[in-house]
Amino acid sequence: MDPSFEENGLKKGPWTPEEDEKLIQHIQTHGFGSWRALPKLAGLNRCGKSCRLRWTNYLRPDIKRGKFSQEEEQTILHLHSILGNKWSAIATHLPGRTDNEIKNFWNTHLKKKLIQMGFDPMTHQPRTDxxxxxxxxxxxxxxxxxxxxxxxxxxxxxxxxxxxxxxxxxxxxxxxxxxxxxxxxxxxxxxxxxxxxxxxxxxxxxxxxx
DNA sequence: AACAGAGACAACCGCCACTTC
DNA sequence: TGAAGTGGCGGTTGTCTCTGT
Incomplete structure (x- = not known):
């Protein structure tokens, strides 16, 4: 059994350029409807959830890619100290950035940085241990x-x-x-x-x- | 050149809230 | 009122790339 296919025959794992193109074409032509119905209409062998995630996190035309700026980094740190792990709420203050991207950036960069500096990444207070x-x-x-x-x-x-x-x-x-x-x-x-x-x-x- | 480990990030999973009937 | 359907969110995992040995 190919592990890149679910039991119901739907594909999972990394998206191919061809799949991306089909999704983009469909949304540009028909707009958004039901994500559940979209894969069949677009000719994609994916679940609707996978399509929605691919669009919102990667294919959306307004997504800003590349490294986070110093200003963005400071904004994330500030908002995280207020909001905690509310990634979608934080993302609304960073145009072009997705909650997933911010979450990844936090987990791979900012969290470690705060720990190295002696701050608790959850409370943003100096660590006392x-x-x-x-x-x-x-x-x-x-x-x-x-x-x-x-x-x-x-x-x-x-x-x-x-x-x-x-x-x-x-x-x-x-x-x-x-x-x-x-x-x-x-x-x-x-x-x-x-x-x-x-x-x-x-x-x-x-x-x-x- | 080959391999292992670490890091980065894309994608999945499970749960929850909201809407509709 | 509650069950079913749907979308969204946060945590976690999987996969790819890079780097060191």
Missing amino acids: LFSSLPHLMALASLKDQLLRHQYPLMDLQLLHTLLALQSSTNYNNIHHNGNDVVADHHVEMEGPTLLYNGQSPRSLPTSSS
């Missing part, structure tokens, strides 16, 4: 410790700048060794998402457009 940041903190503490012990008398200013930027991008503003322990004091002044939304790009982390 030390263990989630521990590897990052260990590395920072080790680097800072070595610098403070003057192992680099001709300290590279660029390196120092990077260290400070890294430290300030975490939730902890004072990372140091205390005997064998790593101590990280929480940065209590950092308020929620303002770091992200005040128009400044995150320090020390590359943006998606770079």
